[in-house]
Amino acid sequence: MVLAAAAVPWSDGPLRRLAGGEGEERDAKFDVELDARSLRAAVSQVGDSTYFAEWPGGSPLQQGNLKAAGQLYLPHGLPVLERARAEWIVVVRDGRVVVTQRR
Amino acid sequence: MSFVAGVLAVNAAFLAVGYALIGPVRWRPSWAGVALLVGAGSVGTLVFFATIAGFRASLAVAAVVAAAAAACALVFWFRAQHAREQRTPPRSLDPLTGAACGVMIAVCVLGVVGGFRSSPWLDDVWGIWLPKGLALWHHGLDERLFAPSGEYVTFGVPDYPLWWSVITSLDVQAVGDLDVRVVCAQLALLTVAFVGAVARLLWDCVRPQVLAASLLLLVLSPELWRHVQGGIADLPLAIYLALALLSGARWLQTREPFLLGLAGLSLAVALQIKTEALVEVAALVAVAGLFARRLLWSTLALLAAVPWLAWRRLHDVPSRAELDLTRIERLPDATRAVAEHLFDPTEWLIIVPLAIVLALVARQPKVLLVPAALLAVVLFAYWVDRDEINFVLATSAYRVIDPVVLSAAVLIPLLAESFLQQRHPLREDRALVGEP
Numbered sequence: 001m002v003l004a005a006a007a008v009p010w011s012d013g014p015l016r017r018l019a020g021g022e023g024e025e026r027d028a029k030f031d032v033e034l035d036a037r038s039l040r041a042a043v044s045q046v047g048d049s050t051y052f053a054e055w056p057g058g059s060p061l062q063q064g065n066l067k068a069a070g071q072l073y074l075p076h077g078l079p080v081l082e083r084a085r086a087e088w089i090v091v092v093r094d095g096r097v098v099v100t101q102r103r
Numbered sequence: 104m105s106f107v108a109g110v111l112a113v114n115a116a117f118l119a120v121g122y123a124l125i126g127p128v129r130w131r132p133s134w135a136g137v138a139l140l141v142g143a144g145s146v147g148t149l150v151f152f153a154t155i156a157g158f159r160a161s162l163a164v165a166a167v168v169a170a171a172a173a174a175c176a177l178v179f180w181f182r183a184q185h186a187r188e189q190r191t192p193p194r195s196l197d198p199l200t201g202a203a204c205g206v207m208i209a210v211c212v213l214g215v216v217g218g219f220r221s222s223p224w225l226d227d228v229w230g231i232w233l234p235k236g237l238a239l240w241h242h243g244l245d246e247r248l249f250a251p252s253g254e255y256v257t258f259g260v261p262d263y264p265l266w267w268s269v270i271t272s273l274d275v276q277a278v279g280d281l282d283v284r285v286v287c288a289q290l291a292l293l294t295v296a297f298v299g300a301v302a303r304l305l306w307d308c309v310r311p312q313v314l315a316a317s318l319l320l321l322v323l324s325p326e327l328w329r330h331v332q333g334g335i336a337d338l339p340l341a342i343y344l345a346l347a348l349l350s351g352a353r354w355l356q357t358r359e360p361f362l363l364g365l366a367g368l369s370l371a372v373a374l375q376i377k378t379e380a381l382v383e384v385a386a387l388v389a390v391a392g393l394f395a396r397r398l399l400w401s402t403l404a405l406l407a408a409v410p411w412l413a414w415r416r417l418h419d420v421p422s423r424a425e426l427d428l429t430r431i432e433r434l435p436d437a438t439r440a441v442a443e444h445l446f447d448p449t450e451w452l453i454i455v456p457l458a459i460v461l462a463l464v465a466r467q468p469k470v471l472l473v474p475a476a477l478l479a480v481v482l483f484a485y486w487v488d489r490d491e492i493n494f495v496l497a498t499s500a501y502r503v504i505d506p507v508v509l510s511a512a513v514l515i516p517l518l519a520e521s522f523l524q525q526r527h528p529l530r531e532d533r534a535l536v537g538e539p
Contacts (some may be wrong), residue, residue, distance in 0.1 A: 018328050019213045020220030021200030024313060026282035028221050028229035029235065040281075048241075049533070050158035053256075075237035078247065 022032045028072060032062045033095040038088060039073035047079040052086035052102070053079060066092055107219060109278030110288045116169055117436050119143035126180040126361070133306070136299025140346060141365070143293060145172055147270045148407070151375055160239035160269045160275045187210060203315040210322045211295045214331060215306050218291025222283050231259045232336060236272025237281075239265060245479035250418035261420045264411045266375035267336045286334035294331055297342045301385050302511055304349055308356060309520040317516035320457070321509075326450040328500060339504035340380055343373040344387065348473060349513045351398055352390055364398070370405035374506045377424070379484055381408050383506060386476035387464035393472065426487055433492045438487035440496040441478070444504050458511035461518035465524030465525065470514055476506045 021062045027036035054071045070079050070090060080086050089100050104112065111124035121142025129137070149168040150160050158164050196204065223229060235258050239247050244265075245396045248256040274285035298318055305314055321327065330338045354362035372385070373380045384405060391398035394536055414420075455474070462471045481503050487494055 012488035014325065015213060016208075018210065020217035020332070021259050023220040024120075024222040024284065026280075026284055027222065028283050029224060031226060064230075065226075068226070069232065071256070071258065072229055072237065072283075075234065075241050081254060081256055085254070 002101070009015065030065050030069065032059075032065045034062075034065055034069055034092065035096045036069075036073070038097040041071055043074060044092070045099045046074050046088050047077040048078070049087040050078045050080045050085060051088040051090050051099075052081075052083045053090040054083070054090055055092040057090065062092070066090075068099075104279050105282065106278050106282050107288075108220070109234060110285055110292070113277045113311045113440070114139060114143070114292050115406070116147055116166075118168045119339045120146055120173045120176075122178040123180075123515050125365075126176070126183075133299075133303050134298040136301075137203050137303055137365070139296035140293065140300055140342065141368065142169075143369065144266075144294075144343060147197055147266045147273075148372055150273070150409050151265050152246040154269070155414050157243065159243040160236065160272050162273060165273050183228050194306075195310055196315075197362050200312045200315045203319050206446050207315065207319050207322050208300070211298060214322070215288075215291045218287040218289075218294075218331050221283060221284050221287040221332040223332070224334040225335055227336075227366070228286050228334035231263075232268050232334070233271050233275070233283060233286060234258065235265055236270075237275065239268060240272045240276060244414065246418045247344075250420050260378075260423060262377065262415060262422045263409075264375045264380075264394070264503060266372065266440060267339060267424050271334075281333075286331050290331045290334055290338060293339055293342060294327065297346065298510075299350060300346060301516075304353055305361075305516050308353070309516045310523070313519045313523065316517050317512070317519065320452055320454060320515070321512045324454065324508075326501070326508075330505065334507075335502050336377055337502040337505040338384075340373055340376040340521075341370045341509040343376065344383060344477070344506045345509035345513045347373065347384075347401075349394075349512050351394075351401070352514075354398075354516055355395055361466055363397075363479065366398075367401050367404045368403035370401055374408040375405065375411070379480060379503070381405070382480045382483070383477055384408075387473065388474045390472045423489070427489075428487065430486065433488075434482060434486055436492050437500070440500040441481060441485075441504055442486055444476075445499050445507065450501070454508055454515065455511045458514050458518065461515060461522060465518045465522035467518060470524060471519065473514065474507045475508045477510055478504075481487050481507065519525035 003024050020030065030036075051070065057064045058066070067079070070077070074090070077088070083089065083102070086102050089099050089102050091100070109216050114172050115432045118135065119142065121138030121140070123177070124141050124145060125134060134441055146165055146169045147174060153168060154160050184403055235249075238245065239257070242248060246252070248257055251257050251261065270291055271286045274289050275281060278285060290354050293352035298321065302314060302318060307318075327338075347366045350369060352367060353359075370384045374384055388402050388405070390398065391401060417421075444450055458474065459471060462468050483505070485492065485495065
């Protein structure tokens with residue numbers, strides 16, 4: 001009975017929530033709009049190089065989420081504090097991550 | 104490997120190592136919960152120590168330390184002179200107890216399903232815990248990332264030990280792709296293992312009705328599964344502290360060395376999960392000493408904190424805690440917030456108040472020193488913390504109480520059984536003197 005109650009698709013009771021509701025995706029639930037697919041695509045570009053992440057005009061929450069997202073999705077890379085020391089620049093534009101090589 | 108298969112494979116390995124560590128006399132399905140917690144705790148701790156020694160937290164390193172731990176344990180058990188554990192005669196369940204067990208198992212199944220289908224809602228999980236684990240896999244314990252340097256972006260809360268990061272990193276590696284749901288899936292399995300471990304350790308000394316009702320109270324607590332779906336590290340910390348408490352309590356009854364060893368191992372694992380565990384373990388050991396001097400041997404578990412403390416000292420990793428005792432005005436707010444979470448029936452039902460009432464009616468108020476000591480540590484941490492008190496209470500008070508709640512939860516069946524046993528002779532005495 002308990003298992004059946006949780007399986008009823010139109011119910012939103014505690015048992016269904018316990019079973020994970022509608023189910024969630026494999027990506028992090030960021031506090032801000034940040035496209036995880038673009039982060040996954042950046043992995044091959046950044047590789048194990050140094051990178052600098054920035055969100056132009058971003059709030060502290062956006063900057064914080066980008067920092068964490070970089071450490072989560074680009075774990076081979078080494079995030080640096082100064083742009084001048086980075087081989088790659090990871091920038092957020094319209095919620096999507098764009099990676100460019102620093103000139 | 105698929106997501107589900109990867110997580111299950113890692114846990115199957117933990118289970119196998121755990122069974123080796125707890126010894127052949129306990130190679131029965133009923134010990135699976137204890138075995139999983141022992142296996143995950145041991146392998147995670149050894150891999151963490153391996154990273155301190157310069158290795159990466161890879162599956163290969165985990166396989167080597169797991170095989171070594173299992174081999175050493177098997178050699179020990181086969182050489183040790185020991186009496187075979189007496190099999191507990193099967194105990195029949197009355198229909199009501201059977202139904203309670205059925206509901207409990209169904210809720211646990213749903214909890215595991217929910218864990219596998221949930222992405223952690225706590226930002227610390229995807230922002231700190233799991234990224235640290237992935238860095239340990241790719242770079243090892245690289246001081247550029249784990250110690251503030253002024254050149255590299257370092258992780259938040261660098262003083263935290265890394266067991267939870269290691270465990271979840273091994274899950275990601277087994278899955279073969281980044282999937283943050285591994286954190287909740289892993290925590291769901293550990294939580295169900297804890298329920299099974301409590302049932303196993305108390306099966307011989309608590310009547311089934313009491314045990315089923317007590318565990319049902321725990322698994323029906325909404326906050327338990329909300330924390331599972333958050334991937335919160337406070338929950339595994341609470342699980343290992345409560346397991347240590349339970350093992351210690353059972354050792355007081357049986358004096359079985361295995362239980363003392365299990366208590367020590369659980370304390371050692373707890374020390375690898377969060378910084379505050381150091382004070383919590385010290386507090387538990389101090390309280391344990393009031394019950395039996397030999398329990399003070401568990402002080403040795405504190406040695407397990409040395410490798411990480413040494414690494415931190417060597418690399419100038421600062422501690423978040425600041426021993427400023429002048430901000431006593433923070434205590435009333437902290438006490439109020441913590442008490443609200445402990446006694447809110449929509450969070451942990453009536454676990455904490457029931458434990459208090461049972462300790463009083465069973466005439467064992469001294470037992471309450473255990474959750475009280477853990478609570479004192481929580482309040483002390485808020486007292487000396489640097490952050491703005493309302494912010495820090497809003498973001499942590501609901502979860503740092505997990506060790507207090509789970510310690511109360513494992514005391515409930517013990518206290519209830521004690522109370523019922525005290526009533527029984529009273530009833531006989533009344534019958535002797537002709538009273539109803």
